[in-house]
Amino acid sequence: MKEAKTIYLSLGSNLGNKLFNLQRAVLLLQKELGTILKISGVYKSPSWGFEGEDFLNACLSVETKHTPAEVLHIILRIEQDMGRLRSEGEGFQSRIIDIDLLYYNSEIIQTDELTVPHPQMHLRRFVLKPLADIAPQFYHPVRGKDTRNLLQECKDKTGLQQTPHKLYPSRELLFSQLHLVAIEVNIGAGKTTLSRKIAREHNAKLVIESFADNPIFPKFNKDQSRYAFPLEMSFFADRYQHFTDDTSQFDLFKNFMVSDYDICKSLIFAQITLQKEEFKLYRKMFNFMYNEVKKPDIYIFLYQSTERLLENIKKRGRAYEQGIDKEYLELINRGYFDYLKGFPPNKSLVIDIADLDFVENTSHYELIIDKILEQALTQ
Numbered sequence: 001m002k003e004a005k006t007i008y009l010s011l012g013s014n015l016g017n018k019l020f021n022l023q024r025a026v027l028l029l030q031k032e033l034g035t036i037l038k039i040s041g042v043y044k045s046p047s048w049g050f051e052g053e054d055f056l057n058a059c060l061s062v063e064t065k066h067t068p069a070e071v072l073h074i075i076l077r078i079e080q081d082m083g084r085l086r087s088e089g090e091g092f093q094s095r096i097i098d099i100d101l102l103y104y105n106s107e108i109i110q111t112d113e114l115t116v117p118h119p120q121m122h123l124r125r126f127v128l129k130p131l132a133d134i135a136p137q138f139y140h141p142v143r144g145k146d147t148r149n150l151l152q153e154c155k156d157k158t159g160l161q162q163t164p165h166k167l168y169p170s171r172e173l174l175f176s177q178l179h180l181v182a183i184e185v186n187i188g189a190g191k192t193t194l195s196r197k198i199a200r201e202h203n204a205k206l207v208i209e210s211f212a213d214n215p216i217f218p219k220f221n222k223d224q225s226r227y228a229f230p231l232e233m234s235f236f237a238d239r240y241q242h243f244t245d246d247t248s249q250f251d252l253f254k255n256f257m258v259s260d261y262d263i264c265k266s267l268i269f270a271q272i273t274l275q276k277e278e279f280k281l282y283r284k285m286f287n288f289m290y291n292e293v294k295k296p297d298i299y300i301f302l303y304q305s306t307e308r309l310l311e312n313i314k315k316r317g318r319a320y321e322q323g324i325d326k327e328y329l330e331l332i333n334r335g336y337f338d339y340l341k342g343f344p345p346n347k348s349l350v351i352d353i354a355d356l357d358f359v360e361n362t363s364h365y366e367l368i369i370d371k372i373l374e375q376a377l378t379q
Contacts, residue, residue, distance in 0.1 A: 002065040006037065008103040008135060009075075010118070010127045011058045014047060015096045018056040019165050020374040021082065023174070025097050026060065026167050028078045033071065034064035036169035040130035044161045052094040058167055059102070059130040068104045072114050075099045102131065106141045117142060125156040165377070171369070174376055175202045176255035180247060181372070182262040182296035186309055186332050191302060193359055194368070195260035207246040207259035212238065229278045233285075236266040240289055247294040263293060268335035272328070298375050300349045301336050308354060346378040 009029070013021035022042065030036050040059045047055060064071065082097045102118045109116040117140055121127045128151040131138075137146045145153070168174040175181075181198075185191040192208060199206035216234050220227040243263050250257070270282050304312075306329040340348045351371055356364040 004063050004065050005105045006061055006063055007071060007101060008059060008061050008131065010100040010102055011060070012055045012098040013096060014053045014055040014094050017374060019377055021097050022056055022058055023167050023373065023377055024082060025078060025099060026169060027171060029062060030169055032074045032078065033062050033066060035062065037061040037063055038134040039167045039169060040133035042163045042165040042167060043126060043130055044163055045126040046158055055126065057126045057130055059127070059134055061134055068109050068114055068116060071101055071104065075101060102127065103138065108141050122150050122154065123156055125154050125158055125160055128154055129160050171373065172202055172255055174373055175204065177379060178256045178297040178376055180257045180259065180294055180296045181298050181300065182259045183300045183302065184262055184265060184336065185302040186304060186329055187313060190359065192260045195258050197365065199258050203255045204258040205251045205254040207257055209261040210242050228273050229282070232266065232270040232273055232282060236263070236286065239263045239266055244293060262296060262299060263290065264339060268332065268339055271335055272331045297379055298349055298372065299343060299347060300351065300372065301340060303333070303350055303352045305354050306330055306333070346375065349375045
């Protein structure tokens with residue numbers, strides 16, 4: 001059996017969503033290389049050796065059983081999978097991700113493919129400063145000095161700024177920084193399936209909207225103008241009770257909560273159903289009660305075209321949904337978008353699922369998870 005070794009890596013990105021690029025690289029390294037032991041803070045630095053956008057940089061240590069050559073090949077594959085294209089003699093240039101092997105234990109390695117310790121690490125403050133966060137007393141096996149001394153002697157005086165951002169070694173730890181994620185959709189878009197999958201795979205408490213026979217509904221079908229207001233108030237009261245009951249009791253053995261609804265949907269549907277004066281009164285009551293409700297850290301709206309929604313409604317065959325028409329679905333979509341305008345950008349996330357099948361296609365599901373993780377990093 002191969003002996004586990006501790007390796008040290010440097011990460012950098014200056015293209016696209018830099019923070020998420022670093023986080024995605026960390027998750028891939030955890031999956032491909034081994035257990036992540038420590039992660040430094042995230043630092044902002046000017047581009048080094050060329051004109052370009054500022055970089056975000058970090059370092060991490062990993063316990064791995066892979067050989068140095070295997071580590072190098074895994075790193076190059078991760079870079080490629082993330083969209084980096086290396087070329088012969090590429091020199092310094094902007095990149096979506098840059099992963100360098102700094103140390104492989106205390107070994108000195110010199111091959112045609114690989115030099116360890118990294119031959120330029122002692123010249124780069126953006127490497128040494130984050131490395132000092134996680135390995136201040138680690139000795140450079142060639143230079144015979146620890147990271148602190150190398151940093152003190154480094155002639156690179158480029159400005160370096162520590163950011164408030166944090167990287168996480170696993171999805172579970174990143175999700176655990178959240179308290180509540182709410183997923184909403186129009187009628188017939190499959191939110192419950194997605195919520196169950198996220199809860200199962202990321203150890204979340206699942207909050208599911210319950211449906212019970214409403215005694216007012218048959219009366220509403222016969223006389224909508226008379227029973228619209230009591231019907232909407234009845235729906236809201238039921239949602240309020242179930243949602244507050246479910247979200248007020250946190251499960252200590254779960255990382256966070258994921259809900260397949262938020263009671264704000266009552267407001268959206270009521271605006272379509274009620275007359276103007278009725279809705280004004282309804283909104284006053286809603287705002288008063290909503291103050292007491294747990295708010296989601298991230299509110300996700302899965303957008304689906306009305307044509308696809310109608311197909312899904314027909315396919316699942318619920319009798320009470322078969323009379324829903326395209327115009328009604330478009331009003332609901334518009335209501336959700338109007339409602340989301342009041343959310344801070346880091347609290348709401350719209351995902352277009354028109355061409356996604358997150359039930360049958362794993363890559364589509366992973367795409368949605370990546371978008372949620374990207375949003376979670378901004379909290």
